[in-house]
Amino acid sequence: xxxxxxxxxxxxxxxxDPNAVSITINGKTVAARKGELIIAAADRVxxxxxxxxxxxxxxxxxMCRQCLVEVEGPRGPMMVVSCMTPVADxxxxxxxxxxxxxxxEGIIELLLxxxxxxxxxxxxxxxxxxxxxxxxxxxxESRFVEEKRHYEKPIPISDLVFLDxxxxxxxxxxxRFADEVAGDPLISFTQRGNNxxxxxxxxxxxxxxxxxxxxxxCPVGALTAQPYRFKARPWDLEQRESTCTxxxxxxxxxxxxxxxxxxxxxxxxxxxxxxxxxxxxxxxxFQSVNxxxxxxxxxxxxxxxxxxxxxxxxxxxxxxxLRHASPGSVAILGGARGTNEDAFMWAQLADAVGITMRDAQxxxxxxxxxxxxxxxxxxxxxxxxxxxxxxxxxxxxxxVLHIRLRDAAExxxxxxxxxxxxxxxxxxxxxxxxxxxxxxxxxxxxxxLADAQVAAQLSSGPVVVVAGxxxxxxxxxxxxxxxxxxxSAVPSATVLPVLRRGNVRGALSVGLxxxxxxxxxxxxxxxxxxxxxxxxxxxxxxxxxxxxxxLARRGIAGAKCVVALDTFLTPSAAHADIVLPxxxxxxxxxxxxxxxxxxxxxxxxxxxxxxxxxDWMIAAELADSLGHDLAVTTLADVQKKMAxxxxxxxxxxxxxxxxxxxxxxxxxxxxxxPLSVASAAPRNSYEFRVAMGRKLYDKAVGTATSPALxxxxxxxxxxxxPLDLERVGxxxxxxxxxxxxxSSVVLPVFSSESVPRGTAIVPFNQPxxxxxxxxxxxxxxxxxxxxxxx
Amino acid sequence: xxxxNEDNVRLAREIIGRYPKPRSAxxxxxxxxxxxxxxxTNEAMAHIGELVGATSAEVYGTASFYEMFKFExxxxxxxxxxxxxxxxxxxxxxLMHHAEERLGIHMGGTTPDGMFTLERxxxxxxxxxxxxxxxxxxxxxxxxxxxxxxxxxxxxxGQLTEEIPQHGTLTVTRQHIPADRGVGxxxxxxxxxxxxxxxxxxxx
Numbered sequence: 001x002x003x004x005x006x007x008x009x010x011x012x013x014x015x016x017d018p019n020a021v022s023i024t025i026n027g028k029t030v031a032a033r034k035g036e037l038i039i040a041a042a043d044r045v046x047x048x049x050x051x052x053x054x055x056x057x058x059x060x061x062x063m064c065r066q067c068l069v070e071v072e073g074p075r076g077p078m079m080v081v082s083c084m085t086p087v088a089d090x091x092x093x094x095x096x097x098x099x100x101x102x103x104x105e106g107i108i109e110l111l112l113x114x115x116x117x118x119x120x121x122x123x124x125x126x127x128x129x130x131x132x133x134x135x136x137x138x139x140x141e142s143r144f145v146e147e148k149r150h151y152e153k154p155i156p157i158s159d160l161v162f163l164d165x166x167x168x169x170x171x172x173x174x175x176r177f178a179d180e181v182a183g184d185p186l187i188s189f190t191q192r193g194n195n196x197x198x199x200x201x202x203x204x205x206x207x208x209x210x211x212x213x214x215x216x217x218c219p220v221g222a223l224t225a226q227p228y229r230f231k232a233r234p235w236d237l238e239q240r241e242s243t244c245t246x247x248x249x250x251x252x253x254x255x256x257x258x259x260x261x262x263x264x265x266x267x268x269x270x271x272x273x274x275x276x277x278x279x280x281x282x283x284x285x286f287q288s289v290n291x292x293x294x295x296x297x298x299x300x301x302x303x304x305x306x307x308x309x310x311x312x313x314x315x316x317x318x319x320x321x322l323r324h325a326s327p328g329s330v331a332i333l334g335g336a337r338g339t340n341e342d343a344f345m346w347a348q349l350a351d352a353v354g355i356t357m358r359d360a361q362x363x364x365x366x367x368x369x370x371x372x373x374x375x376x377x378x379x380x381x382x383x384x385x386x387x388x389x390x391x392x393x394x395x396x397x398x399x400v401l402h403i404r405l406r407d408a409a410e411x412x413x414x415x416x417x418x419x420x421x422x423x424x425x426x427x428x429x430x431x432x433x434x435x436x437x438x439x440x441x442x443x444x445x446x447x448x449l450a451d452a453q454v455a456a457q458l459s460s461g462p463v464v465v466v467a468g469x470x471x472x473x474x475x476x477x478x479x480x481x482x483x484x485x486x487x488s489a490v491p492s493a494t495v496l497p498v499l500r501r502g503n504v505r506g507a508l509s510v511g512l513x514x515x516x517x518x519x520x521x522x523x524x525x526x527x528x529x530x531x532x533x534x535x536x537x538x539x540x541x542x543x544x545x546x547x548x549x550x551l552a553r554r555g556i557a558g559a560k561c562v563v564a565l566d567t568f569l570t571p572s573a574a575h576a577d578i579v580l581p582x583x584x585x586x587x588x589x590x591x592x593x594x595x596x597x598x599x600x601x602x603x604x605x606x607x608x609x610x611x612x613x614x615d616w617m618i619a620a621e622l623a624d625s626l627g628h629d630l631a632v633t634t635l636a637d638v639q640k641k642m643a644x645x646x647x648x649x650x651x652x653x654x655x656x657x658x659x660x661x662x663x664x665x666x667x668x669x670x671x672x673x674p675l676s677v678a679s680a681a682p683r684n685s686y687e688f689r690v691a692m693g694r695k696l697y698d699k700a701v702g703t704a705t706s707p708a709l710x711x712x713x714x715x716x717x718x719x720x721x722p723l724d725l726e727r728v729g730x731x732x733x734x735x736x737x738x739x740x741x742x743s744s745v746v747l748p749v750f751s752s753e754s755v756p757r758g759t760a761i762v763p764f765n766q767p768x769x770x771x772x773x774x775x776x777x778x779x780x781x782x783x784x785x786x787x788x789x790x
Numbered sequence: 791x792x793x794x795n796e797d798n799v800r801l802a803r804e805i806i807g808r809y810p811k812p813r814s815a816x817x818x819x820x821x822x823x824x825x826x827x828x829x830x831t832n833e834a835m836a837h838i839g840e841l842v843g844a845t846s847a848e849v850y851g852t853a854s855f856y857e858m859f860k861f862e863x864x865x866x867x868x869x870x871x872x873x874x875x876x877x878x879x880x881x882x883x884x885l886m887h888h889a890e891e892r893l894g895i896h897m898g899g900t901t902p903d904g905m906f907t908l909e910r911x912x913x914x915x916x917x918x919x920x921x922x923x924x925x926x927x928x929x930x931x932x933x934x935x936x937x938x939x940x941x942x943x944x945x946x947x948g949q950l951t952e953e954i955p956q957h958g959t960l961t962v963t964r965q966h967i968p969a970d971r972g973v974g975x976x977x978x979x980x981x982x983x984x985x986x987x988x989x990x991x992x993x994x
Contacts, residue, residue, distance in 0.1 A: 185844075188851030201846035202832055 023091040038082035038093055039067050049095050050104055050137045052111070052129060052219040053171035054083035057275050058180055063172045064111070066133070068103040070094040079103060101137075108138035114149045115220070116166045124221030126234035130169065149194070157187065157199075158206040160226050160280060160708060161215060165197045168222035174198060174214035181277065183406055183425075184208035198222075209399050209696050212283040213276075216266055227284050227708040232258045241268060241660065243592050243600040245337070245502030245585055246282040246702060249378075249400045250594025252660055253278065255286075255586050255605040262286040262586050262606055270660050272379045273594065279399035280709070281696050286586065287706035289606075294567055295581035296610025306569075306579065311611060314578055315618075318534075319625040321561045325533035327354030331523045331559075334540025335512045335615075336360045336501035338582075339590025339602060341638045342615035343503065344646065345630065346538055347511025349619045352628035357532070359520040360507035362545040363777060365469050365499040366476050368513045372672045373487055376464045376494035377596045377664060382408035385462035386431075389418040390441065390482050391498045392470045395425025396696050398498055398595070402426065405466075415457060419444055419482070421471050421691030422761050423754035431457070435756045438474040438689045439781040442677060445482040449489045463490045468498035472547045472764055473692040473775060473782040481677045498595055500694070506593030509665070510646050512538075517673065520546065521777045524555025535559035538615060539582070541570040544699060544765055547692070549772035550742070565615055568701050581612035588614040589635055591652060593665065599652045600662035683783045688720065688738075688760035690771065690782040698765040716768030718747045718786065719761040725751040730788040738762075740784045742776060745769040749786070760786060792833035794841075798822055801964075802841055808967060810978050812842040820853050824958040829860040858927075865900045865907035866956045867945050870924045871933075873910045876917035880932075885921050886910065888935040892942060905946065907957075925950075926957050 019034040025047045032041040037060060042049050052064040062084040070077040071085065072092035079099070094100065112134060119125040151165040170189070175198060179185040186206045190199040200206050206214075215225040239256040244265065251274035256264045265283050269276035298314035299306035309317075322330060332350055335343040343360065350358055381387060382404055394402035406429050408414040415431035418424065419441060427433045432454065436444035448454050467483045469476055487493050499505060514520070524542060526532055528551065535556070546552035556562060556575045564573035567584045587608040593599050608614075616638055623630045632638050643649045648665040683689065697703055697712040704710050718738055720728070728749070730736050736749040738760070747762070747769050755761050762771040775782055794802055802822060806815040816838060823834035830853055836846045853859045860868075871889060873882050886908075890896055893906050900907040916922040919931035923938075930941060944950050955962055 186847045188845075188847045190851050190854040192855045192857075199847075199850075201835070201850045204836075204846055 021087050021089040021091075023087050023089070023093060025093045026096055032087040034086070036087050038069060038071075038080070038085050038087055038091075041087050042069075042082065042093070042095065047095055049082050050133045051083060052133075052169060053173060055173055055176075055217060057269070057277075058173070058176050060084050061172050061176065063170065064107070066104065066107045066111075066137075068100060068107070070097050070100050104137040105139040108134050109142050109144070111169045112138070112142055113144040114166070115169065116148060118167075122167070122221035123224050123229055124167075124218070128221060129219040151197070154224065156205075156226075158208070158211050159712060160284065161206060161211045162224045162226060162229065163198060164222050164224070167220045168198055169220055170196055170198070171219055173217045173219065174223055177210075177214050177217060178206070178208060180410075181213070181403060181407070182208045182210040183410075183428075184210070187214075209279050209281070209395065210277065210403070212278060212280045213267065216276075216278075225284070227287060227706075228264050232263050237263065238605070239266075240603040240605050242586070242603045242605070243594075243662075244278065244282040245592050245602060246279075246285060247398050247500055248498070248502055248504055248595040249274065249398050250502075250592060250596075250598060250600060250662075251278050251282060251400050252600070253282075255603065257586075257605045260606045262289050268660065272377065272661050273598070274400045275404070277400055277403055279696065281399070281703060284708045285702040285706045287708055288567075288702040289584045289586050289609075291568070291705040293569070293705055294584070294609045295569060295573075295579060295612065297581060298611070299569075299579040301577045311580075311613075314580060315621060315625060318563055318578055319622060321534050321563075322353065322622070322626060325561075328356065329531060329533040330355045330536070331357035331527065331532050331534070332512065332536045332538060333359055333362065333520055333523060333542060334538035335507035336504035337539040338503060338507070338615045339588065339592055340503065340506040340510050340599065340642065341590040341635060342538070342619075343507035343512050344510040344642045345616035345619035345632070345638055346536075348630050348641075348645075349623045349626075349628070351511065352623055352630065353626060356515045357518055357523045357526070358512050359514040359518075359523060360504055360512040361499065361501075361520055362540060362542055363519065363521040363524075363551075364472055364545055364547055365504065366467065366479060366497065367519070367673070368508050369480065369672045370467055370483065370495060370497045370499075371505075371508070373465075373483065373495040374493075375597060375666070376496040377598075378404055378496070380462070380494065381405065381464040381466065381496050382414060383462070384413050385415075385460070385464065386457055387414050387416045388445075388463065388465045388486055388493075389416055389420065389424075389426065389430070390445070390470060390479050391420075391466045391468040392500075392693050393420070393424035393426075394466075394498065397468070397500050397694050399696060401498065401595070405429075417448065417454065417457075419448070421474075421693075421759060422756070427754075435759075437756065437759050438471055438691055439478060441470075441474065441478040442481040442485060445485050449485060458490050463493040465493055465495045466498055467495055468500070471691045471693060473690040473762075475677075475780045477675060477677045478780070481675050484675060496595065503592045505595055505597060506591075506599070509593060509597070510642060510649070521548070521551065524551050525777075527556070528554035528558040530558055530560075532559045534561045534563065537562065537564040537566070537572055537576065539566055541566075541572040541701065543571040543575070547764075547772055548775045548777040549770060550775075551777050565618060566701075567609075567612070568705060570701055580618060581610055582618070583608035583612050583614045587612070590614070590616075591639070594662075596664055597666060598662045598664045599649075600660075677780075685758075686785060687783045688724070688758060688786050690760050690762055690774070690784055692762050692764050692771060692775075692782075694765065695763045698763070699767060700765065713766055714763060716745075716747055716766040716771065717750055717763065718771075719750045719752050719755055720759070720786065721755050721757045722751040722753060724757055724786075725749065728786050728788055730786075730790075735789050737787045737789050738771065738774065738784050739787070740774050740782065743773040745771055745773055746789060747771070760784060792827075792831055793837040794819075794823060794826060794834060798826055799841075802838075806842060807975075810976050810981070812975075813844050813848075816842055816844065816849060816852050817856075820849075820859055821958075821960055824859060825960065826958070828866070828956065828958045829863050832861075860957075863900070863904070864957055865905050867905060867925050867954070868907045868909065868927075868957045870909045870911035870914070870927075871897075872912070872914045872916075872920070872922050874913035876913075877921040880920035881934075882921040885923070885933055885935060885938060889938055892935075892939060906942070926954050926959070928954050 051067040060083045062081045067082040069082045154162040154164040157163045215223045236258045237256040239254045244251040252268040252270035253265045267276045267278040300309040409429035418430040418433040542552040562576040564576035566573045819838045835849045839846045839849045
């Protein structure tokens with residue numbers, strides 16, 4: 001017999017986790033944590049409990065009572081609602097007893113009492129939790145023979161969402177979402193008892209940027225989205241998981257199609273990114289891929305119009321131009337709307353030929369130096385500490401990042417210090433929100449850092465600077481200098497760059513970043529001065545996106561030959577000499593990089609339109625005809641080459657990269673160029689200083705070509721303080737002339753108390769008169785006069 | 791007639807000041823709106839939302855839960871006749887028929903001169919005094935058709951103006967709590983002492 005001495009082990013045994021509890025579900029022992037709900041613990045061990053109102057990303061309300069389970073109590077088993085009952089050590093849960101089954105059947109019968117059985121014509125039929133669970137957990141019959149409740153069949157509660165109150169089971173998911181997640185409580189339960197219904201305020205629609213999520217989480221067919229209504233049956237849909245590239249948040253989606261046509265995007269829960277949510281712009285712009293206006297064939301300019309041409313002729317024509325041009329006179333703009341592979345191959349082509357002029361941004365972002373600071377992730381930003389927002393209105397530009405930061409602020413995990421020209425969607429959640437008129441961002445940040453209270457807050461925990469181009473009427477150097485000031489004061493601070501276009505960070509990382517300071521503005525200036533033989537636009541539309549409209553115009557006009565690769569004939573493409581149709585989102589495989597540097601995959605779901613191809617194929621073929629063998633024939637070749645060429649991309653060759661959460665690639669830090677901040681000239685009191693930001697719905701090609709979204713743009717306008725409006729002597733909605741030395745535009749004027757005195761807010765790229773006519777790249781700020789025209 | 795008038799905005803701010811969180815004042819402000827206009831207008835709900843920091847939809851959601859908030863104009867006098875068991879046994883049906891004939895309107899309707907609205911009500915907790923009714927929530931007990939006619943005549947001729955203010959007015963004399971007695975805008979969790987008006991007595 002051997003004696004075993006356990007004393008050594010005991011001494012080394014770690015302290016038991018005070019939060020660990022052990023429960024039993026249907027006889028299975030489950031390790032859980034204090035505070036966890038029974039239903040969540042059961043989900044982890046695949047013991048399915050039926051539910052309608054419970055959603056893991058929202059608070060529990062116990063509305064539907066469907067998730068009743070039996071828990072052993074001192075007086076025997078008792079029924080509890082598993083979405084409201086936390087686990088407790090030693091708890092014994094049963095989900096399969098006759099009593100539980102009876103309860104489940106009873107609730108289903110109750111919910112179906114007033115539910116119309118119009119499943120054959122209901123969009124949800126086939127993917128409906130009520131339908132599914134009526135089969136799996138219902139009795140199959142109802143004792144209810146009376147007349148069901150009737151309401152007017154679907155009523156629009158917004159431009160995008162329809163509500164059928166007869167189908168609603170009052171689970172509180174949509175109303176909870178609107179309040180807790182979106183922060184737009186524009187729908188609410190109204191009336192009482194049998195008359196309870198979800199409703200908006202009269203004449204105030206559910207105009208949330210996130211309204212489409214309510215359709216996705218509705219457990220019945222009560223909420224339907226206008227773009228998908230009666231378009232397909234769920235069993236006819238095919239789907240592949242992908243990543244949304246509408247903005248650079250990189251929300252995980254499934255792309256669904258039927259008969260080779262995109263019909264719907266649905267959010268997928270990626271824990272580090274979107275938690276299952278999407279914004280309406282990202283959700284509904286699949287319509288743009290299906291648009292009639294898509295380019296289908298290569299076009300060549302002849303006279304004032306385009307003639308259709310063949311790929312071989314178009315490619316030969318481009319190759320001829322490039323052969324005759326010196327590499328120093330060729331420029332590449334764009335690449336931020338495609339995949340990493342697209343951008344990488346164009347960078348490879350540029351390297352092979354010797355093209356140095358390249359930029360994936362259009363003078364509307366920040367210098368790539370922003371990537372040289374220690375980088376944050378969305379999760380690290382939301383984990384705790386202080387967020388310094390030196391960014392555009394995230395609700396307008398990166399909506400799901402707004403949701404994540406808002407959630408962290410609402411739950412008091414983070415404190416937000418906002419520095420912006422006007423109030424934003426996060427102002428209500430900010431600990432400090434400071435107005436900085438154009439040209440003063442850096443100075444305002446400096447004075448904030450000197451504030452004792454702010455300094456104490458900053459030293460209390462991690463600091464993340466969320467940095468983007470908040471104001472397109474202010475030179476980027478002001479933001480950069482402000483970021484620099486924060487990082488100098490708090491050396492441990494990290495930066496989350498929030499540049500807008502879907503794959504802007506990817507394109508910049510794989511080789512389309514400007515070389516030796518020659519950014520888009522410098523390239524366009526060179527082009528305007530006749531120094532560009534060939535300007536290649538990779539899904540770039542400088543005429544719409546460059547803040548200085550005049551510069552863009554001169555740049556496009558000055559180039560001897562313009563080649564545009566695009567899905568639509570954008571204003572810039574319309575000025576091109578050769579236009580190549582390229583595969584859109586959903587028509588090509590590849591990878592994309594979000595604002596954190598996270599690489600995930602995007603997938604092809606439908607056949608590319610007409611003869612269009614992926615950008616990377618065009619680059620490879622062009623290189624070949626120029627005598628440079630880039631040695632790639634398949635996408636896998638490109639990815640292999642990218643992984644071995646681009647530092648940090650090695651990790652993306654593994655299968656991890658194409659999994660849901662992707663991998664965060666750390667690209668080696670470029671050398672930071674010393675900052676020179678252009679100081680703003682003092683202005684006289686009759687002038688207004690312009691602040692220019694983007695809105696979610698604008699003239700961007702994917703939005704403008706999606707019928708459901710195209711009419712949601714607010715339109716060009718100028719908004720000033722009510723007292724300023726009085727001073728100008730104009731009525732709300734009337735036209736005013738906004739002018740400076742360069743030009744003048746006539747815009748309707750509106751007023752808001754949230755705009756500081758002396759500031760004029762003008763949204764960017766809206767239908768109507770274009771404020772960009774007043775912008776000059778070299779000027780640090782834009783001062784204007786505003787006069788009533790009557 | 792729409793948003794809260796200037797006097798009522800001042801009062802609204804005072805009421806909001808009594809609560810730790812502004813939106814706790816939603817229901818008192820809805821009463822204020824109903825007192826001003828006789829019913830709760832959409833504009834008033836939007837205004838209340840602005841004052842307490844809620845959306846119009848949230849104010850409407852709260853308001854529409856309660857039977858006593860009206861969203862359509864009602865008469866100066868809202869007459870609720872109880873139709874529940876005790877009153878029904880003691881002649882409520884006959885009383886309702888009589889009322890409809892006397893005023894020339896159906897239950898739920900309002901007289902063309904805007905004086906009276908008739909409603910059928912559930913139990914008003916005065917079963918020993920059946921049949922009963924309420925005029926702007928002021929009781930009338932053991933009402934006979936003759937009593938009803940007298941009541942209508944008295945209301946029409948203004949004899950009861952003192953006793954029964956027009957619909958929407960909860961109390962003739964408004965209670966004013968001095969500002970120094972309010973808790974103010976503090977987190978409810980941080981309130982450890984009883985309210986000042988308890989004069990040092992324990993809260994519970």
